[in-house]
Amino acid sequence: MENNTFVLSEKEIPTHWYNILPDLPEPLPPELHPGTKEPTILPPPLFSAAINDQEFSPENWIEIPDEVRDAYRLWRPTTLYRAYRLEKLLDTPARIYYKYEGSSPPGSHKPNTAVAQAYYGKKQGVKRLATETGAGQWGSSLAFACMLFGLECKVYMVNVSYHQKPYRRIMMETWGAQCIPSPSPDTDFGQKMLAEDPKSPGSLGIAISEAIEDAFKRDDTLYSIGSVANHVLLHQTVIGQEARKQMEMAGVYPDIIVGCVGGGSNFAGMFLPFVKDKIEGTKPDLRIICAEPTSCPTLTKGPYTWDFGDVAGMAPILKMYTLGHGFIPPPVHAGGLRYHGMAPIVCHLYKLGLVEARAVPQLATFEAGVTFARTEGIISAPETNHAIRVTIDEALKCRQSGEAKTILLAHSGHGHFDMAAYDSYLSGKLQDYDYPEAKVKEALASLPEVP
């Protein structure tokens, strides 16, 4: 039997995060202050000094503190698998590998950055971190990370998700965090929203605003963010660094790397340590494909322009592909992909032609997810199913062409808290959503004016 799994020892957990910024062929556009519209970095009262330094660091390699590596040992290095059973079912000459981040206690890649942010918060001497969460992946990861470093954690969870998905909330509480439905009476902004609509379903935009207000108002509290920002992508590069080593163990180099993108941090964590080779010209044929939902097709349909990172217009203005910060995507189950914009680093690389993008519809992603579950066993998160769809499509192209391409799939996490979505798919109730062109047009009419 050929090898199915490629495992690293804990000594092989990366010692440094890889920072792509100095390696970019053209410099990344700056971030602009939402009020003054002047170039800025992350507002200092919100983030720790170390995180601030990392956001636009000129260093190629940033040392991972021992305490963070120690935390990583609870689930890293993660395993790289060869998907023999999937290959066989597809009857494809393609070789499919997947790097599985679902073995972390919260079940996804998110803690890779959560533990770093909690560590730097602790080091700066604060007592609490505040954040927002939609379906709960990020909130539970930050709850887990704060627990490891003895910090309090307050999570503002979108009201409708808080009630629809109680298990993620209970997970946060099990790790000792406080999780409340947003809008909440705990902030001025939340009170205002509740006064307007006491039964407000909430939104990620409102929850972000509450978490930022919480952190602004309290000296003992920092804000924490789960994707999009440069430092978040930086922390996620442990994925791609490990994957490189594991692909070497397997004696292969990928022809195609596939991942799903919402804010972009999971997939960037995988491909940034590889895209370097493409920039340097040693692997000109490497293809990197971002999978996104047809209902929220940021890269494939949005313009590349300046827009607010958040819905309320309190976060920095970023140069990115965007559907407009006021755009509210259809309620697909892949909550983590329902973001109007995209990490500026991913957008920049897309603009430069170094990565591609492909939009896939919801039903097709669940079909792919069930195929994956029925071959490889793992029941994947709805977000991940987008990447699995594209992986399967590429493998099927290989069947047609007869090419034995090597495909590397960034598998971001399991779907144990998304079984209701599978039920909906299996019982034929799941639906596709058309691209909401009119809504996007409307949202794009309200972009910030940048001089």
Add this chain to the structure above:
Amino acid sequence: MENNTFVLSEKEIPTHWYNILPDLPEPLPPELHPGTKEPTILPPPLFSAAINDQEFSPENWIEIPDEVRDAYRLWRPTTLYRAYRLEKLLDTPARIYYKYEGSSPPGSHKPNTAVAQAYYGKKQGVKRLATETGAGQWGSSLAFACMLFGLECKVYMVNVSYHQKPYRRIMMETWGAQCIPSPSPDTDFGQKMLAEDPKSPGSLGIAISEAIEDAFKRDDTLYSIGSVANHVLLHQTVIGQEARKQMEMAGVYPDIIVGCVGGGSNFAGMFLPFVKDKIEGTKPDLRIICAEPTSCPTLTKGPYTWDFGDVAGMAPILKMYTLGHGFIPPPVHAGGLRYHGMAPIVCHLYKLGLVEARAVPQLATFEAGVTFARTEGIISAPETNHAIRVTIDEALKCRQSGEAKTILLAHSGHGHFDMAAYDSYLSGKLQDYDYPEAKVKEALASLPEVP
């Protein structure tokens, strides 16, 4: 930093299962036919020939078929962790290691035997396996295994659980199995039960009877069982064999091994490859502690006698510690520990003084589980929390005595589908149950008469 994780490569997946039977200091009592009460082995129409042979095999080592090892590679070898963070919190000189079986796709140790049973069924040429499940751990594991070997799978799930815990049912369906509430109209026995009470909540006893009837009636179908039987414990010995190697990597041998016992297969899978040393006298001081619920204290309160393996009296009569096959335990969340009897091998070793037992109350187990989650990160199954409770208690004794004992914990699985139980605990609603002495007395009055 000392090592936190001990990982094996897939080449180190055991090549043989370890069969304790020839090594026992006294022979294991036989199994008796439920009707004739004569010594028997598993009724042939129910199980495959290979499984039948394994039940009382005289061989010490039974080769694991390549196809089964190939399936094991999807999640084995599992990781052994050193619980540094837990040790630190407890301020104990004890060294705590845990072997984590929750990384299998269904989330527990159960697939170790499920894939073997599915493989032998396939090899025998049947088309389907039928089984029962309570909370769904076993049913989902068999669904997963049947999927891997291209078998149909029918799971009779206790009606009340079917409706209370839909996520496990959806998991089975995602893997292609059919799962229906029991009692069901699909069997004569189920129809009879429904005629008596159309709203019957069902019971494991009823579900077993339906699955057995299903397998009896159809030539293309075998029955499959998730614990108690000798062959199930045999298949689980991959856990202990791997753990031995990993403890050697860590340079230690356990002073104490702890696990939870319902039917006994998970913990026996861990300790059988170690108890050998105690039988042979090379490790006379090794302690092996079975953790069970105070509400269902089979080993600590039950007599050692002959009793039916199932509630309905259709399964073989086994020599075991039992609370009476008619005993229905209080509704603790650790559904997998709500069994009136115990694997005959575990009972035999307990009788011989080779293993110990300790009963722990529900609230204390959740307190231990939350402590574990807040140090090691993993949110454990309610069953596993029983073993964690005993582990913590032993580590605290070490703090008092100053002894640096090495404790090995058999961690049977995660609690991702048990978050409602954590919610109940964290919100102060969870309760303890007294030992139901009167009910046990009543059940023990109806033991089968064995000549």
